[in-house]
Amino acid sequence: MAKITMREAISQALMEEMDRDPAVFILGEEVGVWGGTYAVTKGFYDKYGAARVKDTPIAENAIIGAAIGAAMVGQRPIAELMTINFAFSAMDYIVNQAAKLHYMFGGQFMLPMVIRAVGGGGRQLGATHSQTPDAIFAHFPGLKVVSPGTPEDAKGLLKSAIRSNDPILFIEHATMYQIRGEVPEGEYTIPIGKSKIQREGKDLTIVTYCKGLELSMKAADELAKEGIQAEIVDLRTLRPLDMEPVLESFKKTNRAIVVEEGWKSYGVGSEIVSRIYEEAFDYVDAPILRVAQKEVPLPYNRTLEQAALPQVPDIVAAAKEVLK
Amino acid sequence: MKKEQLLDLYYQMVLIRRVEERGAELYQAGKIGGFMHLYIGQEAVSTGLIAAREPRDRVITAYRDHGVALNCGISSNEVMAELLGKATGMSKGKGGSMHMADTSKNMWGGHAIVGGHLPVASGLALGDQYAGNDNVTICMFGDGATNIGYFHEALNLAKTWGLRVLWVCENNQYGMGTAVERASAVTEIRQKAEGYGMKNGQADGMDVIKVYDAARDAIEYVRKEGQPYLLEVDTYRFRGHSMGDPERYRKAEEVKQWQENDPIGIFNKYLLDKKTATRKQLDEIEARVEEEVVKAVEFAEASPEPAMEDLFKDIYADN
Numbered sequence: 001m002a003k004i005t006m007r008e009a010i011s012q013a014l015m016e017e018m019d020r021d022p023a024v025f026i027l028g029e030e031v032g033v034w035g036g037t038y039a040v041t042k043g044f045y046d047k048y049g050a051a052r053v054k055d056t057p058i059a060e061n062a063i064i065g066a067a068i069g070a071a072m073v074g075q076r077p078i079a080e081l082m083t084i085n086f087a088f089s090a091m092d093y094i095v096n097q098a099a100k101l102h103y104m105f106g107g108q109f110m111l112p113m114v115i116r117a118v119g120g121g122g123r124q125l126g127a128t129h130s131q132t133p134d135a136i137f138a139h140f141p142g143l144k145v146v147s148p149g150t151p152e153d154a155k156g157l158l159k160s161a162i163r164s165n166d167p168i169l170f171i172e173h174a175t176m177y178q179i180r181g182e183v184p185e186g187e188y189t190i191p192i193g194k195s196k197i198q199r200e201g202k203d204l205t206i207v208t209y210c211k212g213l214e215l216s217m218k219a220a221d222e223l224a225k226e227g228i229q230a231e232i233v234d235l236r237t238l239r240p241l242d243m244e245p246v247l248e249s250f251k252k253t254n255r256a257i258v259v260e261e262g263w264k265s266y267g268v269g270s271e272i273v274s275r276i277y278e279e280a281f282d283y284v285d286a287p288i289l290r291v292a293q294k295e296v297p298l299p300y301n302r303t304l305e306q307a308a309l310p311q312v313p314d315i316v317a318a319a320k321e322v323l324k
Numbered sequence: 325m326k327k328e329q330l331l332d333l334y335y336q337m338v339l340i341r342r343v344e345e346r347g348a349e350l351y352q353a354g355k356i357g358g359f360m361h362l363y364i365g366q367e368a369v370s371t372g373l374i375a376a377r378e379p380r381d382r383v384i385t386a387y388r389d390h391g392v393a394l395n396c397g398i399s400s401n402e403v404m405a406e407l408l409g410k411a412t413g414m415s416k417g418k419g420g421s422m423h424m425a426d427t428s429k430n431m432w433g434g435h436a437i438v439g440g441h442l443p444v445a446s447g448l449a450l451g452d453q454y455a456g457n458d459n460v461t462i463c464m465f466g467d468g469a470t471n472i473g474y475f476h477e478a479l480n481l482a483k484t485w486g487l488r489v490l491w492v493c494e495n496n497q498y499g500m501g502t503a504v505e506r507a508s509a510v511t512e513i514r515q516k517a518e519g520y521g522m523k524n525g526q527a528d529g530m531d532v533i534k535v536y537d538a539a540r541d542a543i544e545y546v547r548k549e550g551q552p553y554l555l556e557v558d559t560y561r562f563r564g565h566s567m568g569d570p571e572r573y574r575k576a577e578e579v580k581q582w583q584e585n586d587p588i589g590i591f592n593k594y595l596l597d598k599k600t601a602t603r604k605q606l607d608e609i610e611a612r613v614e615e616e617v618v619k620a621v622e623f624a625e626a627s628p629e630p631a632m633e634d635l636f637k638d639i640y641a642d643n
Contacts, residue, residue, distance in 0.1 A: 065477070
């Protein structure tokens with residue numbers, strides 16, 4: 001096992017798949033000459049050239065629309081959105097085109113495409129560049145939404161996403177490119193639509209994904225010091241949602257919290273809690289709590305921004321609350 | 325064009341007209357649901373245009389797509405079945421009037437969001453450019469679609485990247501009920517191509533021969549030069565925007581004036597004047613179409629509804 005950063009993991013996945021399949025190409029704002037605004041595609045332009053690493057105008061409809069068209073005729077485009085906040089500009093393409101075309105034409109078109117988008121707060125980018133709107137996109141049947149929390153998962157899931165014949169929104173977190181983790185040597189993929197137990201425990205279940213995983217792992221360390229063993233289920237894919245490991249864990253612990261960075265209202269946590277109540281009501285020993293972003297547009301000021309985002313102490317407190 | 329080809333164009337135009345007339349009746353009878361936008365009056369545009377393509381050239385259009393589907397070679401049976409929402413429609417009854425496509429005929433839809441398919445057209449052409457071939461993508465849209473941002477993003481990308489797209493604006497004078505001059509800063513749509521340094525032209529959309537000639541030249545340019553081209557075609561829809569249109573925005577005299585320029589009438593006269601066909605031959609074509617449309621309706625009505633389990637089919641390509 002090698003220890004690499006999230007950035008390296010994503011970069012390796014892209015490069016390996018581009019080497020493996022000539023139909024794979026990248027398009028987006030500043031992906032080429034610049035090397036990617038988060039430096040994920042650094043060196044790609046020199047290695048693969050302008051035809052496979054395409055700098056686009058700042059025009060999200062053109063980027064996602066063109067990716068859809070190219071995918072319809074059999075190429076495997078990877079469209080990069082500089083931030084997921086710009087996905088709102090291309091909402092029509094993601095929701096009305098990508099998520100619909102396969103079904104609406106009776107299965108005639110395949111859309112083997114990936115939209116890579118960077119989300120999340122914590123970098124003082126202000127209200128319009130810091131959002132975590134994952135739940136919105138997970139709302140639509142026809143789209144798949146993947147959001148990894150470790151370098152190992154990021155690499156394996158992105159490779160699967162590129163090989164998939166469905167449109168996939170792959171959400172990365174802006175503050176996680178430097179986190180390090182072990183990844184297997186050599187070729188591997190991780191299936192889309194499978195949740196995973198990232199840490200075993202018997203006292204309560206923490207359901208989370210992406211940035212929430214990083215925070216929850218730290219919270220679990222804190223809880224362990226007090227003798228509380230938290231089990232962490234990482235969703236990894238928001239649609240299609242794999243509830244099995246969640247329910248299995250919950251039936252063991254009978255107590256759970258859900259941790260997400262997005263807003264609490266109508267969020268991922270709302271969905272998970274409902275599902276647990278619907279499918280495992282008899283196992284509920286305490287109300288299931290949600291740890292999420294405060295219901296405000298994220299402010300620029302660092303102190304205020306951090307106060308709005310979910311933090312490790314919030315998770316620890318919620319965990320203790322459900323264990324009362 | 326050879327005589328057989330000319331007569332085939334005539335057959336296609338009459339077929340579109342009759343399929344849609346029957347479609348309108350079935351709609352009124354409650355057998356067709358949702359929105360339905362008729363192409364009646366505009367038949368010369370897609371007929372001339374698609375006659376000028378090679379089979380490898382792709383066609384993509386908006387929601388006024390029945391005629392385009394027929395011109396691309398999709399059978400009247402399938403068109404009628406899709407209108408009735410039957411399993412035998414080309415989109416298996418899941419698309420309806422606005423979503424007709426058949427990739428084997430290089431017909432890439434039928435798209436219902438105004439302007440939404442324009443960047444997708446750039447993408448189809450990008451796929452071909454990436455594959456290294458010189459296929460042309462023919463993208464049809466109305467004048468109304470040229471006022472939305474998608475149009476501008478798509479044209480800019482096509483010109484910047486040298487994508488082989490023939491943009492065809494069917495200027496039928498109204499975006500829904502709003503006249504061109506009330507919605508667009510310039511009424512001559514082709515001028516919008518100038519802003520992107522894109523070559524452009526204009527054709528009379530009521531004359532199938534003129535559309536064909538303009539399209540052939542434009543397609544040749546796009547293929548040879550590896551550059552997009554915008555062709556504006558002036559035309560008129562004789563019916564309302566969709567089936568539920570009270571038509572308060574135009575005068576009956578205006579509609580009547582255009583109807584005197586009926587594209588089928590013009591072509592009928594052309595074929596007789598040039599002695600390409602006799603009246604009898606044209607009557608025979610019309611009778612053949614009548615029979616075909618009767619059979620198409622029978623086929624559609626006798627076709628099965630989609631199965632309940634199809635509700636959950638084709639949401640994703642991978643399981």
